[in-house]
Amino acid sequence: PQYHFVPFYYMGSEDADLDELGIITIDSKQLTWQTQQTGAVGRMKVDKAFLQLIEEMKGQIDVLPFGKSLTSLFVKAYTLGKSIQQATLELVHQLFAEFGLLILIPDNARLKKVFEPVVVKELTGQFSQKAVSATIHKLQQHYPIQTQGRPVNLFYLMDTYRERIEYKNNVFIIKKAGLQFSKEAILQELQQHPERFSGNVILRGVFQETILPNIIFIGGGGELAYWLELKKVFQEAGVPYPMLLLRNSFVVTEKRLLAQWQSLGFQLEDLFTPLMELQNDYVKRHSDYNLSLEGEMAQLKEVYQNISVHAAKADTTLVKHVQALQHRAIEKIAALEKKIARAEKRKHVMDMQRIEHIKNKIFPNQQLQERVENFAILYGQHGPVLLQHIYAASKAFGQQMGIIALD
Numbered sequence: 001p002q003y004h005f006v007p008f009y010y011m012g013s014e015d016a017d018l019d020e021l022g023i024i025t026i027d028s029k030q031l032t033w034q035t036q037q038t039g040a041v042g043r044m045k046v047d048k049a050f051l052q053l054i055e056e057m058k059g060q061i062d063v064l065p066f067g068k069s070l071t072s073l074f075v076k077a078y079t080l081g082k083s084i085q086q087a088t089l090e091l092v093h094q095l096f097a098e099f100g101l102l103i104l105i106p107d108n109a110r111l112k113k114v115f116e117p118v119v120v121k122e123l124t125g126q127f128s129q130k131a132v133s134a135t136i137h138k139l140q141q142h143y144p145i146q147t148q149g150r151p152v153n154l155f156y157l158m159d160t161y162r163e164r165i166e167y168k169n170n171v172f173i174i175k176k177a178g179l180q181f182s183k184e185a186i187l188q189e190l191q192q193h194p195e196r197f198s199g200n201v202i203l204r205g206v207f208q209e210t211i212l213p214n215i216i217f218i219g220g221g222g223e224l225a226y227w228l229e230l231k232k233v234f235q236e237a238g239v240p241y242p243m244l245l246l247r248n249s250f251v252v253t254e255k256r257l258l259a260q261w262q263s264l265g266f267q268l269e270d271l272f273t274p275l276m277e278l279q280n281d282y283v284k285r286h287s288d289y290n291l292s293l294e295g296e297m298a299q300l301k302e303v304y305q306n307i308s309v310h311a312a313k314a315d316t317t318l319v320k321h322v323q324a325l326q327h328r329a330i331e332k333i334a335a336l337e338k339k340i341a342r343a344e345k346r347k348h349v350m351d352m353q354r355i356e357h358i359k360n361k362i363f364p365n366q367q368l369q370e371r372v373e374n375f376a377i378l379y380g381q382h383g384p385v386l387l388q389h390i391y392a393a394s395k396a397f398g399q400q401m402g403i404i405a406l407d
Contacts, residue, residue: 010208013042013085014157014198016052020075024061024374028364040162042085046078055080057376063281063381099391104212107157111211112194118237119154119190119197120208124183126167128153128202131232141227153202162198203279205230206237219244219250247393247404251362251369252386255405261358264351268403275359275366279352283345295336297333301326382406 021041022033033053037044054074061067077091078084085105092103101370121127121336129149136148156174163184166173169242172181190197199207205243209217221228224244251271258268265285270278304326311318314368345352364372379386393402 009096009101009103010212011042011085011089011092011103011105013088014040014106014162015204016041017162018044025364025372026057026374027377028373029060031056037160040107040157042088042105043157043159046080046082046084046087048080048232050078050084051080060188061376061380064377066383067380069383070376070379073093078160095387106207106211107195107198109193109195112197115199115207115210116190116194117202118210118239119194119199121189121237122152122154122203123172123186126151128233131236132202132229135229135232140141149200149202153200155198155200157196157198164200166217167175191375201226202230204238206234206239208240208241209234209239210237213240216245218245218247220247248400249368249370250390250393250402250404252390252406253362253405255407256404257358257361258403260354264355271359271362271403272377272401277355278355278359279318279345280341280354283341283348286348286351288365297330300329300333 009015018033018035018038018041022035024031030101031053033050035044035047035049054071057074058071061071073091073094077094078087085107089103089105092101108143111271129151132149150164150166152167152172155162156165156177156179158177161177163174163176166175172182172183207332217227224246227244231241253389261268261271264282264283273281298334304322308319308322308326311322362369375386382389389404389406393404
């Protein structure tokens with residue numbers, strides 16, 4: 001048989017709340033959706049506050065070469081009263097249609113019906129936490145634990161709220177909603193309204209692989225970190241566990257910025273070095289004298305060693321006093337060494353600023369660009385070619401951190 005690999009976008013419209021998705025950063029400026037709505041973001045509606053957010057975005061983006069074409073897509077997709085998940089589907093379709101991307105909104109009663117046997121098993125036996133605990137016990141000696149789950153790893157989902165389901169004294173409780181169900185009642189509720197049940201992080205992957213079975217799951221570092229804990233959960237649920245593959249990550253920048261970086265005497269790999277180390281390295285390379293007092297420190301230690309020998313001859317209890325004097329002297333010399341470095345940095349203040357500027361552009365807030373900046377500025381600058389370059393680079397790189405330099 002012939003196999004065809006199709007790019008698929010699984011929209012996590014019920015997985016996130018406003019704390020996760022209500023704030024975006026565009027060119028280092030944070031914009032906040034000031035809505036009064038609650039619950040899963042995908043079920044929220046485009047309101048006047050969201051339209052105001054788009055207007056704020058336009059103020060930053062429309063001045064860019066492709067800014068107006070992008071904001072027109074936002075305006076067309078996000079219209080008053082439309083659900084966020086539907087509007088986002090339309091936006092993603094417009095941006096990625098040429099790549100043959102298929103988009104799925106999983107918050108759907110028919111899809112949830114397929115997942116019903118797993119939900120029944122969780123409600124009647126609370127199997128998932130037990131399965132995760134067994135894996136955590138093996139992993140925790142060598143790997144930081146991401147999540148331990150809860151006795152019931154399900155949410156009860158309505159249009160205005162997304163609340164955890166708790167099980168106490170043979171009763172299922174949705175505390176903030178003021179609801180209670182017996183075991184029989186909640187199973188009947190599941191049968192009649194499967195769309196009201198949503199897996200948390202422990203069961204989300206099982207749901208995803210139930211409705212969209214994969215040979216390989218490609219995810220980011222954070223995603224794979226908790227997927228590693230879920231193999232036994234999949235086994236207990238009777239759902240095939242896919243191979244895990246770390247996706248590519250990219251930094252998108254301009255060729256001129258990389259040229260400036262290299263003109264400072266750095267290699268591209270140096271972009272991943274902490275800022276302070278880079279600045280210190282630059283100053284050392286461009287200073288007319290040695291900034292290190294390491295040799296003087298060694299001589300100082302030798303002097304105090306000789307003093308200690310002499311003092312011990314008079315009174316052995318004086319040795320600790322000499323050691324304390326040595327410790328204070330070394331601390332003061334180390335502080336002086338830092339002052340010398342700072343003084344030398346002031347001679348190269350323009351270059352220090354250039355190094356910091358380039359680092360902040362590529363790693364805003366000392367984080368991966370993809371974790372901070374919204375794509376809108378980059379798209380506004382480069383247009384559809386931005387997505388084409390990322391797509392091409394995704395096929396060219398292995399599991400690497402790629403740098404995409406555009407004109």
